[in-house]
Amino acid sequence: MADVVKKATRESYGEALAELSTEFEDFVVLDADLAAATKTGVFKKACPERFFDCGIAEANMMGVAAGIASTGRRVFASSFAMFAAGRAFEVVRNSIGYPHLNVNIGATHAGISVGEDGATHQCCEDIALMRTIPGMTIINPADHVEAKAAVRAALELDGPVYMRFGRLAVPIINDEKTYRFEVGKGVTLRDGKDITVIATGLMVNEAVNAAAVLAEEGIDVRVINIHTIKPLDRELVIKAARETGLIVTAEEHSVIGGLGSAVAEAVTEECPVPVIKIGVKDVFGQSGPAAELLKLYGLSAENIADTVRKALKKGK
Amino acid sequence: MDNAVKKELQVNACKVRMGIIEGVYNAKSGHPGGSLSVADTLTYLYFNKMNIDPSEPKAADRDRLVLSKGHTAPALYSVLANRGYFAADELKNLRHVGSFLQGHPDMKHIPGVDMSTGSLGQGISAACGMALSGKIAGKDYKVYAVLGDGEIEEGQVWEAAMFAAHYKLDNLRAIVDNNGLQIDGRITEVMSPMPITDKFEAFGWHVITVDAHDFDAIDAAFTEADSVKGKPVAIIQHSVKGKGVSFMEDQVGWHGTAPNKEQYDQAMAELNAQLAGLEG
Numbered sequence: 103m104a105d106v107v108k109k110a111t112r113e114s115y116g117e118a119l120a121e122l123s124t125e126f127e128d129f130v131v132l133d134a135d136l137a138a139a140t141k142t143g144v145f146k147k148a149c150p151e152r153f154f155d156c157g158i159a160e161a162n163m164m165g166v167a168a169g170i171a172s173t174g175r176r177v178f179a180s181s182f183a184m185f186a187a188g189r190a191f192e193v194v195r196n197s198i199g200y201p202h203l204n205v206n207i208g209a210t211h212a213g214i215s216v217g218e219d220g221a222t223h224q225c226c227e228d229i230a231l232m233r234t235i236p237g238m239t240i241i242n243p244a245d246h247v248e249a250k251a252a253v254r255a256a257l258e259l260d261g262p263v264y265m266r267f268g269r270l271a272v273p274i275i276n277d278e279k280t281y282r283f284e285v286g287k288g289v290t291l292r293d294g295k296d297i298t299v300i301a302t303g304l305m306v307n308e309a310v311n312a313a314a315v316l317a318e319e320g321i322d323v324r325v326i327n328i329h330t331i332k333p334l335d336r337e338l339v340i341k342a343a344r345e346t347g348l349i350v351t352a353e354e355h356s357v358i359g360g361l362g363s364a365v366a367e368a369v370t371e372e373c374p375v376p377v378i379k380i381g382v383k384d385v386f387g388q389s390g391p392a393a394e395l396l397k398l399y400g401l402s403a404e405n406i407a408d409t410v411r412k413a414l415k416k417g418k
Numbered sequence: 419m420d421n422a423v424k425k426e427l428q429v430n431a432c433k434v435r436m437g438i439i440e441g442v443y444n445a446k447s448g449h450p451g452g453s454l455s456v457a458d459t460l461t462y463l464y465f466n467k468m469n470i471d472p473s474e475p476k477a478a479d480r481d482r483l484v485l486s487k488g489h490t491a492p493a494l495y496s497v498l499a500n501r502g503y504f505a506a507d508e509l510k511n512l513r514h515v516g517s518f519l520q521g522h523p524d525m526k527h528i529p530g531v532d533m534s535t536g537s538l539g540q541g542i543s544a545a546c547g548m549a550l551s552g553k554i555a556g557k558d559y560k561v562y563a564v565l566g567d568g569e570i571e572e573g574q575v576w577e578a579a580m581f582a583a584h585y586k587l588d589n590l591r592a593i594v595d596n597n598g599l600q601i602d603g604r605i606t607e608v609m610s611p612m613p614i615t616d617k618f619e620a621f622g623w624h625v626i627t628v629d630a631h632d633f634d635a636i637d638a639a640f641t642e643a644d645s646v647k648g649k650p651v652a653i654i655q656h657s658v659k660g661k662g663v664s665f666m667e668d669q670v671g672w673h674g675t676a677p678n679k680e681q682y683d684q685a686m687a688e689l690n691a692q693l694a695g696l697e698g
Contacts, residue, residue, distance in 0.1 A: 130551075154550065154585070156581060157577075157584075159574075159577035161539075161540075161543070161573075162580075163543075164543070165540050165541075165543020165544050165546070165574065166546050166547035166578075167547060168543070168544045168547060169484075169543065169544035169549075169550070169551065170548070170551045171547070172544065173547075173552065177547075192537060193540055193543070193574070196536065196537040196540060200524075200534050201525050201534040202526065
């Protein structure tokens with residue numbers, strides 16, 4: 103796999119903003135002193151007059167974004183997931199969510215793959231927090247192609263959008279020329295009848311790799327990429343539950359409140375089958391290289407494959 | 419200010435106060451004290467100052483007002499109703515299930531409300547965003563943010579204060595309703611935000627202090643604000659909580675309590691007498 107091209111989705115975010123700036127001339131971008139890291143700096147370079155640094159004041163930034171949106175102007179507000187969804191949560195809920203304003207939140211450095219900065223910056227709760235806000239769309243792209251498509255979709259969507267991007271370079275698994283992104287529609291990457299792995303973000307590639315290994319063992323795994331966690335593609339999830347009878351979810355997020363919870367909530371209501379959740383198991387992270395941490399916390403193709411084998415052994 | 423204009427404002431402010439009492443009494447809950455203290459300023463802004471049109475509440479170039487101290491919604495609603503955004507009868511449905519008059523301002527359902535507020539400290543940030551967006555578009559509308567003196571204990575207010583000065587938002591006015599009381603007592607005893615004037619000055623704002631119940635002074639303050647270039651303007655208004663209803667004035671207990679029937683009758687009798695005095 104030496105020829106795999108990798109790119110961090112935060113890079114895709116910055117690139118997309120800059121590329122879209124000519125097609126959509128009204129939107130502005132806010133950041134909270136992290137433009138170099140969130141990559142909104144790419145947009146800043148292209149359109150300095152449309153970039154506004156809010157300084158280290160995320161709560162105010164979200165409120166400013168709401169005010170801008172209230173005047174009919176599209177706006178992106180960026181920070182690390184920890185501060186965008188965590189620190190500013192109540193502003194996002196009350197000033198953006200409640201009035202259903204067109205604010206696009208670009209949250210980078212999500213999850214444990216932040217790496218060396220450690221637990222204070224490894225936000226594994228953001229999806230859970232954002233899911234509780236009525237009308238909030240949550241997109242967690244798997245790669246560069248999907249991330250760029252998500253930024254465009256967010257611009258064209260009515261209402262607030264939370265986009266989750268990563269710091270770590272991840273393999274580009276979609277073809278930019280042919281990929282069709284649709285908000286709220288999951289993507290079946292591999293059909294299968296024995297079990298379904300539903301993944302999001304950087305775990306999608308891990309799920310694809312796990313399925314390939316399992317196929318050699320004669321295990322037929324369906325792999326679904328859920329890039330839009332809210333609104334969830336219930337139809338696709340329920341169909342998988344019905345047809346394969348067993349689901350494993352995989353996300354770089356707490357097992358509480360994220361993709362796994364969303365899937366389990368849907369499945370228990372409409373077609374109860376076992377749902378086994380792979381994610382950060384209600385613990386804080388720690389410092390270390392991202393690749394090592396992902397393995398340590400079980401966010402790997404190997405762990406997905408193991409989990410699938412055990413689940414099948416235990417039965418449906 | 420012209421005497422006839424001033425008298426009309428006084429009459430309207432009195433009607434606005436009646437609407438506040440009507441709303442809070444019928445809701446059996448709400449915040450009369452801070453609504454009454456800000457009633458004159460809101461009346462002045464909507465009846466005399468702001469470039470608004472009740473028949474076009476979403477007009478792109480309109481002036482905007484964000485009631486950052488959102489709990490005093492009864493004052494804003496009463497002003498909007500008296501100004502013709504919706505029927506004054508609706509005030510009786512304040513806080514009732516199914517009514518569009520929510521306990522705190524809701525921009526999605528209330529004509530004339532420019533921003534949903536209620537969680538203290540957030541409105542001024544939104545006002546900054548509106549002001550910035552106006553600057554970007556080259557529009558000359560103005561944005562008014564109304565804050566409580568207790569509200570400025572919220573850290574977000576000072577993040578916004580920094581932002582507004584940094585981006586030279588001279589189309590923004592923050593009005594701090596300094597009535598000296600918050601829920602738990604005197605602001606100086608609960609958590610003093612004093613000196614308010616010095617703080618805003620230190621953050622790079624042009625600061626004007628004014629008597630909140632003197633229309634000549636209010637008019638002078640907002641006129642002065644219009645001459646300021648390159649800086650946001652803070653108008654610190656010295657007000658009386660509960661102003662206009664004798665037994666509510668400067669009483670912390672009337673922050674968030676509705677009057678009973680007897681108190682309602684007395685309040686309305688006092689306001690009717692004031693109105694008769696003005697119109698007589």
